[in-house]
Amino acid sequence: MKVIRTITELRRELSLMRKKQAIHSEETIVGLVPTMGYLHQGHASLMKAAREQSHIVVLSIFVNPIQFGPNEDFESYPRDEQRDLETARAEGVDIVFIPSVEEMYPQPTQTTIAVSGITERLCGASRPGHFNGVTTVVSKLFNIVQPQKAFFGMKDAQQVAVIEQMVHDLNMPVDIIPCPIVREQDGLALSSRNVYLSAELRQEALVLSQALRAAQESVEIGTAVTAKDIRRLLHEHIGKSAHAVIDYAEIQAFPSLEPLADQEELNAYDDLLIALAVKFGKTRLIDNIRIQKMEVLSHV
Amino acid sequence: MKVIRTITELRRELSLMRKKQAIHSEETIVGLVPTMGYLHQGHASLMKAAREQSHIVVLSIFVNPIQFGPNEDFESYPRDEQRDLETARAEGVDIVFIPSVEEMYPQPTQTTIAVSGITERLCGASRPGHFNGVTTVVSKLFNIVQPQKAFFGMKDAQQVAVIEQMVHDLNMPVDIIPCPIVREQDGLALSSRNVYLSAELRQEALVLSQALRAAQESVEIGTAVTAKDIRRLLHEHIGKSAHAVIDYAEIQAFPSLEPLADQEELNAYDDLLIALAVKFGKTRLIDNIRIQKMEVLSHV
Structure with missing residues (x-):
């Protein structure tokens, strides 16, 4: 498993892996699991699905500042890189991409992707700007990794709906694979x-x-x-x-x-x-x- | 030269052409020339540059309704498909992509890409919403064609600056190639x-x-x-x-x-x-x- 922190190195490594894979298969499926880290069994289920459906599995770990509001928990959001890497290794991930904030946003982004309608309700109403931050970073990750499939948990059902709308509207060449919520034995959804x-x-x-x-x-x-x-x-x-x-x-x-x-x-x-x-x-x-x-x- | 009107057929054809090209070259460069048609020698110079720098040249012709304001000339914008196809053929274009409005927008898009700052001045000030329409359709075309290079005329210098900002901010895997303004003998810029x-x-x-x-x-x-x-x-x-x-x-x-x-x-x-x-x-x-x-x- 490779741990990569820069966009340039990720693109180079993926290009090599794709070329190797092309010898064995007609089409190469790259599966992306975008996360904010602090991985639990919900994330593990996404990696399992990606492993089953892809030749190359990329896990991204990035706590994306622009999807947090000014009074939200960006600074205190839990992080544990070592444990995350162990989880990823156990699930057979090929590449873990862990960019810094400076790598993803060398300057503040002037470009924003906004989905109207479905972002205005539910979490969008309580967290103004949240989904613009999500669609913008997800689109950056799609452009960096160029996956054929991307795996998202249905716990963030609105996020899935918003991303599917973006992919549809912008003709992004990626299949969105929603995966079921994983719960503790007593019913609490993992988060x-x-x-x-x-x-x-x-x-x-x-x-x-x-x-x-x-x-x-x-x-x-x-x-x-x-x-x-x-x-x-x-x-x-x-x-x-x-x-x-x-x-x-x-x-x-x-x-x-x-x-x-x-x-x-x-x-x-x-x-x-x-x-x-x-x-x-x-x-x-x-x-x-x-x-x-x-x-x-x-x-x- | 293939004339293609649907996204599905374009993707299929490009996939075939890429596979054929992969036999001959290490990397396949697809060059995209996005236009609104009614082609003149300015467009021809973009196709020439694309032909020189790419294995596969795609010309798109699409008068994009969402970049026109309500009182602008969307309806009357000049169109001449037959002459455009002749021009494209003469310049050695491989694929002309001419989608209908329904093909590009089966439903009104809920997703918009907006670049702040540089879009607020010059044409952005006189034509509110114009550049959001441009960035949104260009990003759709990039996702449909997946070009390595895209060629734009410097006559729309602000458009070039806006698209370069979008590509940079969203990490789009495409090189923007700006090409010089072409003028009539008496100096009038072609348009x-x-x-x-x-x-x-x-x-x-x-x-x-x-x-x-x-x-x-x-x-x-x-x-x-x-x-x-x-x-x-x-x-x-x-x-x-x-x-x-x-x-x-x-x-x-x-x-x-x-x-x-x-x-x-x-x-x-x-x-x-x-x-x-x-x-x-x-x-x-x-x-x-x-x-x-x-x-x-x-x-x-």
Whole structure:
């Protein structure tokens, strides 16, 4: 496994690897897993998917300053390079790209990629400029690595939707592969930010996955019929935590993220996303669940 | 020469051509010449440069609606596909890509690329949103064609500066090759929009190149010392045309396009751009000249 810190060296190494691979296969698939590091089993699942679907796997680790707001946790975001490299090695990654902020932004970027519409809701409403920072850095990584496939976790479902929209609109030659959320045994969605939680808040944070599971069940058994039913149910469950402060608890169409009005009936939609952002103390956690309508198979 | 109208077919054809070329050369250079068609000898000079520097030359012809303002000439912009194809064939182009608006924008784009700073002056000030339309479509074309080199005319000097900034900021894997302005014998810079001019206005429009040449000479012989001298001189020359209405007549550093204050001395700069935008009737023409400081060679 190579650990590379500059764009020039990464391009040179990838060019060599691609040429070697071209001897063995008709087409060379480079798989990119973009991360901010402090890797957990959610990231490991992305690397596993990349390893299965690509000839060359590149993991990038970069805490991207321009996607953090002025009062957010850029400085304190957890970092552990040595442990990250061990995780990457265990997952069979070929190249770990760990650029410095100066390498990625030798001058402040004058160029920004903005996706309108779907970025204005949910996390976009609470974190102005966040998604412009994400799309800009992801597009830089795509241009540097030139991957055929890029792997993203569905925990950031809105991020997946935004990146898919960008790739579609700008004809980027890359397939976006969304991978399922990975959870602890007790249901907590894995996140690098979980490390911020005290034992007490860690326990209270279980209301997120519980609320989502309850909402899903209510849709399936038919006790929740409208968007209002879901909103009420989410607020009830999250309200069980004394410290939870809801940023949003929403239901919308996926991937458009068009919000559903209270009276809208859920069975009119084939693909819904229930998404939460909740603060426990200073720690803002997100979680979500997708509800896709199954084809009803008629057994004659 | 292949004439291709869809993105899927273009990608397939380029992939085949790249594979064929890989047998003969270590690296395959694809050269892209992005145009809006109605080709003249200025465009031909770009195709010649591309032919000299690339294995595969792609010419794109696309009148991009999103770079035109609501009161601009998108609908009436001159088009002549048959003549364009003849020009392309004569210049040895391999692929002409002529997509429809629906092919490039199956839905209105939600994604926009914006370059701040250098887009706010000159044409950016007169044509709000114009450069966002340019950077967005150029980035689409780069993603579709994946060229190693892209050729742009210096007549749109600000466009070149904006695209170079975008390529730099987003790490796009393409070299931008700026090519010199091509002029008629009497000095008029070639432009597809020259066709709009009556014989009388066509004659009056010569003040543009005359003003630029006079400004250059005054800098060289030392009669123009400050930015104010240049501005006065440009206004004097252009004022000789009864119909000319100046949009801007400016001098700035290149490629930053930082404006020079009136009292600034020209010899403090290594690379200056004198740029004009002037309306003759309904027709807005642009022209420019670059003044680069020569290294003084000492002959011992």
